[in-house]
Amino acid sequence: MKGILAIFRREMKSYFVSPIAYIVIGFFLVISGYFFANILSILIERSFMAQMQAQRMGGPADMDVPGLVIRNFIGLVATLLLFLVPMMTMGVYSEERKRGTMEMLMTSPLTELQIVIGKYLASLALFLLMLVPTLFYHLMVSLYSDPAMPWRIVGSGYLGIVLLGAVLIALGSFISSLTESQIVAGVVTFVIFCCSGFSTSGCAVHRRLPERFSSTSQSCSIMIHSRRG
Amino acid sequence: MIEVDHLTKSYGIARAVNDISFTVRKGEILGFLGPNGAGKTTTMRILTGYLPATSGTARIAGFDVFEQSMEVRRRIGYLPETPPLYPEMSIEDYLGFVARIKGVEPGNVAKRVEEAMKMTNLADRRSELIKRLSRGYKQRVGIAQAIVHNPDVVILDEPTVGLDPNQIKDVRNLIKGLAGEHTIILSTHILPEVEMTCDRVVIINKGKIAAIDTPGNLTAQVSKGERVIVTVRGGDDETATKLSESLGSVEGINNLELQPNAEKGQLTANIETSHGLDLRGQIASRLVSGGLELLELRSVTLSLEDIFMQLTTQEAA
Numbered sequence: 001m002k003g004i005l006a007i008f009r010r011e012m013k014s015y016f017v018s019p020i021a022y023i024v025i026g027f028f029l030v031i032s033g034y035f036f037a038n039i040l041s042i043l044i045e046r047s048f049m050a051q052m053q054a055q056r057m058g059g060p061a062d063m064d065v066p067g068l069v070i071r072n073f074i075g076l077v078a079t080l081l082l083f084l085v086p087m088m089t090m091g092v093y094s095e096e097r098k099r100g101t102m103e104m105l106m107t108s109p110l111t112e113l114q115i116v117i118g119k120y121l122a123s124l125a126l127f128l129l130m131l132v133p134t135l136f137y138h139l140m141v142s143l144y145s146d147p148a149m150p151w152r153i154v155g156s157g158y159l160g161i162v163l164l165g166a167v168l169i170a171l172g173s174f175i176s177s178l179t180e181s182q183i184v185a186g187v188v189t190f191v192i193f194c195c196s197g198f199s200t201s202g203c204a205v206h207r208r209l210p211e212r213f214s215s216t217s218q219s220c221s222i223m224i225h226s227r228r229g
Numbered sequence: 230m231i232e233v234d235h236l237t238k239s240y241g242i243a244r245a246v247n248d249i250s251f252t253v254r255k256g257e258i259l260g261f262l263g264p265n266g267a268g269k270t271t272t273m274r275i276l277t278g279y280l281p282a283t284s285g286t287a288r289i290a291g292f293d294v295f296e297q298s299m300e301v302r303r304r305i306g307y308l309p310e311t312p313p314l315y316p317e318m319s320i321e322d323y324l325g326f327v328a329r330i331k332g333v334e335p336g337n338v339a340k341r342v343e344e345a346m347k348m349t350n351l352a353d354r355r356s357e358l359i360k361r362l363s364r365g366y367k368q369r370v371g372i373a374q375a376i377v378h379n380p381d382v383v384i385l386d387e388p389t390v391g392l393d394p395n396q397i398k399d400v401r402n403l404i405k406g407l408a409g410e411h412t413i414i415l416s417t418h419i420l421p422e423v424e425m426t427c428d429r430v431v432i433i434n435k436g437k438i439a440a441i442d443t444p445g446n447l448t449a450q451v452s453k454g455e456r457v458i459v460t461v462r463g464g465d466d467e468t469a470t471k472l473s474e475s476l477g478s479v480e481g482i483n484n485l486e487l488q489p490n491a492e493k494g495q496l497t498a499n500i501e502t503s504h505g506l507d508l509r510g511q512i513a514s515r516l517v518s519g520g521l522e523l524l525e526l527r528s529v530t531l532s533l534e535d536i537f538m539q540l541t542t543q544e545a546a
Contacts, residue, residue, distance in 0.1 A: 002329065003329075005329075006326060006329035007330065014317055018317060099313065099314065100313045103309045104309070104313035108332075109299050109303045109330075109332050
């Protein structure tokens with residue numbers, strides 16, 4: 001446990017000493033904030049129209065605004081993760097290998113599992129740090145929302161995104177352990193994320209693949225699973 | 230303290246380390262000497278538990294390096310060829326981190342870090358970032374890292390490589406200071422280093438042990454005779470024949486090697502004589518009476534360097 005903590009602390013420190021953490025978090029918050037506002041204003045407009053239509057035609061306006069907001073927002077975050085997670089994980093093991101510090105870690109009385117868990121938890125913590133400020137968006141909306149904000153929907157959306165992030169980080173860390181070069185790790189991770197991320201049934205690649213392959217690659221698609229929820 | 234028994238490591242069909250055995254006593258400094266690619270690093274990596282051996286065993290403080298790796302790892306400090314540093318950390322932070330992962334009790338970390346910095350003369354630059362340090366300082370941090378948890382055994386892979394002469398002297402003194410309390414294995418391909426710092430030397434070549442003894446014994450053992458070098462005026466063939474002729478009748482000369490230098494008009498002869506004979510006087514008088522102009526005559530004892538050359542080239546021949 002002490003070993004895991006030592007690794008975790010060093011990883012966190014190195015994230016925040018280098019510009020990586022600030023770039024990733026800053027970029028994420030700017031883009032997600034901008035698009036959250038956009039999604040919100042578009043949906044408000046649409047629900048307004050729907051309401052007007054309903055009044056004219058009679059019958060209730062049938063629109064799940066919170067559901068739509070969350071679904072769109074989570075989709076956006078998922079897309080951003082495809083770009084940001086490779087940046088977070090590309091150096092996790094490749095840098096250790098390049099600097100020769102892997103040799104030190106492997107000859108210290110730590111098990112491989114302790115090293116891996118320590119590093120994984122650090123990446124996950126950075127990811128959570130990045131995600132937590134976005135809860136503020138929903139808090140703001142809930143102040144003005146009528147009827148009251150359905151937190152269950154927000155919660156399940158966030159649960160999904162945390163799990164998605166956890167999967168991507170694990171995958172990215174694994175790829176980082178295969179090479180000594182951060183760049184190679186980052187690019188390969190990104191490509192693999194894209195292949196697994198955007199290979200939805202409507203995707204051009206899928207339509208060209210024979211039936212058998214397409215179903216296999218679709219079940220590998222992380223994004224499809226994350227959208228079905 | 231360290232027992233290595235018939236250790237072999239193969240990469241595919243290539244044998245990096247081939248059936249080596251040696252022991253190191255507590256408090257001893259063992260030098261691991263060999264040309265590049267001789268298997269020094271591989272042996273060290275096996276001892277530290279970084280690589281598994283193909284066959285054979287190695288025990289440190291009674292623990293098998295493979296079977297009881299964790300026990301072994303707690304007891305060794307290891308400086309790989311490139312010091313394993315995190316450039317973005319300060320010296321103090323870095324050593325603290327290493328102490329923690331090496332299993333130093335949290336309450337003792339600060340004390341151990343302080344001690345390691347004191348021993349390696351880093352205390353006054355404790356808060357400096359490692360990336361801003363010079364090579365010599367980085368090497369010192371590397372050594373501090375290896376001793377921060379006060380291990381029984383310290384394994385140093387080429388600790389002085391890339392340092393300037395002053396830094397090399399510092400590092401050597403540091404290593405000598407560590408002996409006694411710690412058992413040390415260090416590898417190098419620099420010969421004077423071994424002569425200066427080590428109690429015993431293992432000469433390793435192509436994965437095999439070529440010799441193992443104290444530096445003094447090795448010198449005595451391998452130099453089967455003395456060596457005399459003479460230089461006479463005249464770089465032509467005539468001088469050469471004259472020289473060989475006049476020395477031909479001297480008893481005790483085992484080998485005569487001539488190196489004419491036409492440019493300077495000189496001839497240098499490398500004379501190997503039987504052990505325990507001082508033939509300098511005889512050689513001098515023969516040469517002079519043979520009508521040669523003697524410019525220089527000196528005797529040399531074989532250095533570790535010659536022994537090393539002999540051992541490592543014999544192998545190849």
